[in-house]
Amino acid sequence: MSDTENLKAHYGPRPTKIANPGALGLFSFASTTFILSLYNVNARHITTPNVVLGMAVFCGGLAQLLAGMWEFPRGNVFGATAFTSYGAFWMSYAVILIPGFNVQGAYSTTEEFDQAVGIYLITWFVLTVMLLIGALRRNVSFIALLFFLAITFLLLAIHAWSGKVVIGQAGGGFGILTAWIAYYCGLSELLVRGESWFTLPLGGIKQERID
Template structure:
């Protein structure tokens, strides 16, 4: 997940040297040689890669949480969590940073790390689950793990408030998903876990939509453009 620029052929990343001082509105440094510089980048928008990878892994796990077709063990998501939700999102995050997108780079990298760490918990050979002799202790530990990611997601939601409604909806649903799943681990209530799975499915579908919007926006002549509700800010006149 990352903030979309929805531009095609005009993606630019500014050099840190060219950034202006926030308080004095003067170029950082001395002399005309340090005037603001805008440098084009050949790195394409990795947003679709990150969003599709996130959406696919989230959809699978959410269907498992819903106990679709009587599935009660989520371990089949491990491969997806490592390579798709994990590695692919990590790479997307690393490509966002040189494009000057701190929000996107941080979000994709963070959720890539989440999926890799979650997969590690589910792998029997990791010994993480076996380290807990009491099942209630393991579920409580997993609840703390999930609620922490719920907080991280809420912080991303705050950062997305000025971007577009697509990401606001996505991160809102994801925050609710994490808290519902954490509540299920704490209480052992299967209904709460299924509710988390249901909201997770909605989260995945929103991520697919936003990812498709970015994919189409990157084309010179897209068949269709999908609106994501970009929030425009009115500039203040002094």
Template sequence: MADLEKGTTANATGVNHSHNVYGDSTTPALRNSITSPVKNNIANPAALGLFSFASTTLILSLYNVSARGVTHPNVVVGMALFCGGLAQLLAGMWEFPKGNTFGATAFSSYGAFWLSYATIFIPGSGISEAYATDVEFINAVGIYLMTWMTVTFLLFIASLRKNIGFITLFGFLTLTFMCLGASNFVLSRGLATTGAHLGKAGGALGIITALVAYYIGLSELLAAERAAVVGLPIGVFKHD
């Protein structure tokens, strides 16, 4: 992890900057701005991002398994726009000044995902109506989901150096996107039963993903409290 990602600009070159190595023309204020650690008073946005992601994922996943007989995902549009989308995107933006490249990339990416996904189902967006046939539209959504499976798998690889919680989260999310994307491809070939089973499998995996995200989010929230009653371990790896 880079020094900036640790929340500090401590000297990584081994050079002692306590002396005026910049020359006499460098002011003390400028030297201090270069050598002093970053004072980071920004609250941890991870809990917001994880709760927003988990809640939106849970709702859509429950629809995917036909919970309470619901099969149409349109109610999730508002949630995807403002919670999974906007709130998570903001969390990602706040991860940038904290120096957390992984968190900034993940939250911003999935915030954009939910915003783009919601747009597909907004009445009047004209996206679904632009396709000549339902088969073409289903295949297009399948490609869309498989692309996000690729992004998620790349984040899964990055999470291998983070903690067990994130490994579990991105592992299940990769499988979720894979099943949902495969479901669309199978449905486009007229295999309705197999496609429905894959869709429900994706929904079940999405529910597990959401619960894992809730757990990690609560762990982050408790860790931010000075007098938390309990702490939730997420299996953080120790790096030399």
């Protein structure tokens, strides 16, 4: 073990006055994912997702980015990496859809644009799998969240490459499931012992000490 790890094991986590930003990050992620996923399954016959832009920039994007920044001084590398990464994802996704950036217009054909979007989405699938590996010793809820999110990215990437509507709708369905798992995790972070009538279990995994 390193000197830092020895100190942490002896004295416990470094004290901080920064409140837990987990609920903010998870609720922001869940709400934005839920709205876009409903569009992906064509809820209320909606096929144009641009109403999600405000959510993607300010809620899924900025709020989640701030949650990630607050996780760093708390010493939570996993939370900081996940929240910051997905905050950046939503901001970058918004850029693709905002007409003023004319991202799609830079491509000679719609087919080329769709293939590029597929590469964009499969990259986020890869990142999500990496985070899933990092979550394997944390708790069952976060494992489920990242597992279904990875499936969502994979299906949406395949949809972009193939153009098959049913695959995009399947991606939307998994996105809705992912959003509700994130809502559950966010509520669990919000309901702290001693301040709430009840708490929600995240499904803790017994960790054995690794030297």
